[in-house]
Amino acid sequence: MKTLQAQQVVEAVRQLPSLPAVVIELLQSADKDDVNADELANKIALDQALAAKALKVANSPFYGLQSKVASIQDATVILGLRQIRSLVAAAAVTGAFAQSRHSWFDQRLFWQHCVGVALCARTLAAEAGVSEDGAFTAGLLHDIGRLVLVTCFPDEYREALAYQKKHDCFLLTAERDVLGLDHAQVGQALAERWHFAPSIQAAVAHHHAPEEATADSLAGVVHVADVMAHALDLCPREDELVPPLSAVAWNRLGIDWGRFKQMLATVEDQFEDVCTALNI
Amino acid sequence: MSTIKQIPLEEAQPGMLLGDDLRDAAGQVLLPRGSELAESSLRSLARRGIETLTIRIEAPVDEGALMARREASRLRLQHLFRQAGDPASQELLRLMLEYRQERPQ
Structure with missing residues (x-):
């Protein structure tokens, strides 16, 4: 099979639906903590489908609220804007891709892994003193390139997955060998097109090679979070494989191993509840 | 795994865990749920006229x-x-x- 050309990928990404303007705004500011809550809440409320999704999450048992939240404005007051922002962005992006019709690609498992990485990233960010919301969103979106490949190049991608199984290699290796490019590159193209915040773009592009990104991007956090989620075996698969941990990324975070062990337990305790809350 | 059980005070042993808040006749909490019973608190409960206790029994770890x-x-x-x-x-x-x-x- 012929490998994919970068131009084909760019073309495919251009064909994907664009996100609602308010979601693009959320993703642009996902790593900033100084946003105008009221203004943002009003914008979210204008997009009814999006507002409905956000309210459904806000009212899920995970948040354990006594009474039902009826409006986005209430939700931002009760849960805090930062929470709502991550939730709305998550709901919008997961909703942007149609459910996979392919028996060989389990989309639910895919998003569960992303939620696991998002949780790990948020926990790591809190410890390392970087934006927790930015880290959560970046974790959630880090593998978005895989979804582009499944959606736009199903035959090619299926072959890459078969190759991975046959050789028991890393997904990244299989993608490069079969497709001539990998999901990080494809994700980068989408992240640019959808105007993610720069630190999130870097995380999508470099989560497998964090030493290529600058220390202030979220690539290192998401890299370690990805390894952590695989090591915790949050989405057990027979051929599950923990990707190699970058010593550069680990050292940049400066977290000690003892503290890391407590963080593993935190994530493990939250994982199922958050999946349920996000309806994944 | 654990089970909650009512026992008479005289059967209570130090080290047992309370399965519910222990209240006196006026509804005042004497010991909160989860407290570990001590020799001294058992004597004090007897003086206060407590006759039964709700305790939590942890299933033995397999x-x-x-x-x-x-x-x-x-x-x-x-x-x-x-x-x-x-x-x-x-x-x-x-x-x-x-x-x-x-x-x-």
Whole structure:
């Protein structure tokens, strides 16, 4: 099979639906903590489908609220804007891709892994003193390139997955060998097109090679979070494989191993509840 | 796993855990749920006219099953890290093995 050309990928990404303007705004500011809550809440409320999704999450048992939240404005007051922002962005992006019709690609498992990485990233960010919301969103979106490949190049991608199984290699290796490019590159193209915040773009592009990104991007956090989620075996698969941990990324975070062990337990305790809350 | 059970005060032993808040006749909480009973508190409860206690009995830990889960977790981790030979990943594996001893899957 012929490998994919970068131009084909760019073309495919251009064909994907664009996100609602308010979601693009959320993703642009996902790593900033100084946003105008009221203004943002009003914008979210204008997009009814999006507002409905956000309210459904806000009212899920995970948040354990006594009474039902009826409006986005209430939700931002009760849960805090930062929470709502991550939730709305998550709901919008997961909703942007149609459910996979392919028996060989389990989309639910895919998003569960992303939620696991998002949780790990948020926990790591809190410890390392970087934006927790930015880290959560970046974790959630880090593998978005895989979804582009499944959606736009199903035959090619299926072959890459078969190759991975046959050789028991890393997904990244299989993608490069079969497709001539990998999901990080494809994700980068989408992240640019959808105007993610720069630190999130870097995380999508470099989560497998964090030493290529600058220390202030979220690539290192998401890299370690990805390894952590695989090591915790949050989405057990027979051929599950923990990707190699970058010593550069680990050292940049400066977290000690003892503290890391407590963080593993935190994530493990939250994982199922958050999946349920996000309806994944 | 644990069960909640009512027992007469004279059967209560130091070290038992309260399965519910213990209140006096006026509804005042004397000891909160989860408190561990001490020799002194048992004497004090007798003076206050408490006759029955709600206690929580922890099911005995099944040592054999726990060992089996730890072993399964260890093998699973070896499988997950089968391609991770670099020093940083090996350090992570060592930590994960330690973690899974405490919290097997």
